[in-house]
Amino acid sequence: MSTTQDLVTALKAELKAAGITYAELATQLGMSESSIKRVFAKADMPLSRIDDVLRVLKMDFADLARQVADAQPxxxxxxxxxxxxxxxxxxxxxxxxxxxxxxxxxxxxxxxxxxxxxxxxxxxxxxxxxxxxxxxxxxxxxxxxxxxxxxxxxxxxxxxxxxxxxxxxxGGFDGDGELLMLVHGQISPSQASNFVERLQRVGQDFAQQHLADQKLKAAQRRPYTLVVGMRSWLFAAFRDLKRDAAPA
CATH class of the missing domain: 1.10.10 (Arc Repressor Mutant, subunit A)
Structure with a gap:
């Protein structure tokens, strides 16, 4: 989608939010309703016309550009x-x-x-x-x-x-709020994927808590770093001790 199309899409959303119909917009711009519909349908609006619509919406271009940026993936x-x-x-x-x-x-x-x-x-x-x-x-x-x-x-x-x-x-990972845990086992790939999703949620929860605690005084917060990992792996020090896989 081009930048102009993004701007027009954002304008449509702002008009809808403001309860302004194409007919009302046409009246304020001195245009016919059919012309307004055609301009929005083509999504190829010159900047001068975008400015006209923004005046009706009582917005400036920076606000519209920010709306477009916020909507980008x-x-x-x-x-x-x-x-x-x-x-x-x-x-x-x-x-x-x-x-x-x-x-x-x-x-x-x-x-x-x-x-x-x-x-x-x-x-x-x-x-x-x-x-x-x-x-x-x-x-x-x-x-x-x-x-x-x-x-x-x-x-x-x-x-x-x-x-x-x-x-x-x-580090010793033995301080308040610290943990180092190594767990090894054999599970199905589907269950491994489930664990990965749960670990991702833990990371997101940590990030959300970080944001929530920004309201606390600096003395009430301490820096922590969460490292989350999971992989199919065998300790390098033990690999030479492993028997060859049995023939299928």
């Missing part, structure tokens, strides 16, 4: 080139993670050593990469879905395996 993962760009600068990667965690601009600049101009520059870069839509007053809208994940074998996960995994797992 969200990304579930980035392209390989996008991930390469993110991981090429660890400060950009850090702010990408902050955005995915719904941090405010103030949280980013007070927690890490970014000046306001530096932080804005990185947010602009994330906007250009399609991860966020940067809005006035340094606010932003995420353009990735709730179930977003980094590419399993992409540059970002490679960075985490090389620089982060050992650091993460070196």
């Amino acid at each position: 969200l990304r579930r993962e980035l392209s390989l080139e996008q991930e390469k760009a993110v991981v090429a600068d660890r400060r950009l990667l850090l702010l990408a993670i902050c955005c995915l965690s719904h941090w405010t601009f103030e949280q980013m600049t007070t927690t890490y050593t970014f000046s306001e101009p530096e932080c804005i520059a990185y947010l602009v870069a994330l906007d250009k990469l399609g991860i966020i839509e940067l809005r006035p007053l340094n606010r932003y809208r995420l353009k990735v879905a709730k179930g977003f994940r980094w590419r399993p074998h992409g540059p970002v996960m490679a960075y985490f395996r090389e620089h982060v995994a050992a650091d993460y797992y070196s």
Whole structure:
């Protein structure tokens, strides 16, 4: 769908929400109702006409563009080139993670050593990469879905395996609210898929709780990182002890 078509679709929705019929719109614009219907049916409206309709709706173009952006499907993962760009600068990667965690601009600049101009520059870069839509007053809208994940074998996960995994797992996982659990077993592939869905819900619940607890004072919150994984796998240290599979 083209941008113009998106704008026209959004205009239709706004007219319906405002209870303005094509006949009423035609009267206010000095056009015939048939002409209005034809313009909306073709979904090929010049910007001057869009501005005319917006005046009737008492909206500005920025509001309409925001409606269109909010209606766009969200990304579930980035392209390989996008991930390469993110991981090429660890400060950009850090702010990408902050955005995915719904941090405010103030949280980013007070927690890490970014000046306001530096932080804005990185947010602009994330906007250009399609991860966020940067809005006035340094606010932003995420353009990735709730179930977003980094590419399993992409540059970002490679960075985490090389620089982060050992650091993460070196902890004792024995503090308040900490847990490390390893469970091994044999189950059917269908049940494995069910467990994956349940684990995804746990991740989403964690993200939702993070948002809900933003209203608490900083002293009432602590940073936690939830790592969820499940794969068909045999410990490398034990593989040479496994008997060959029996012939079918």
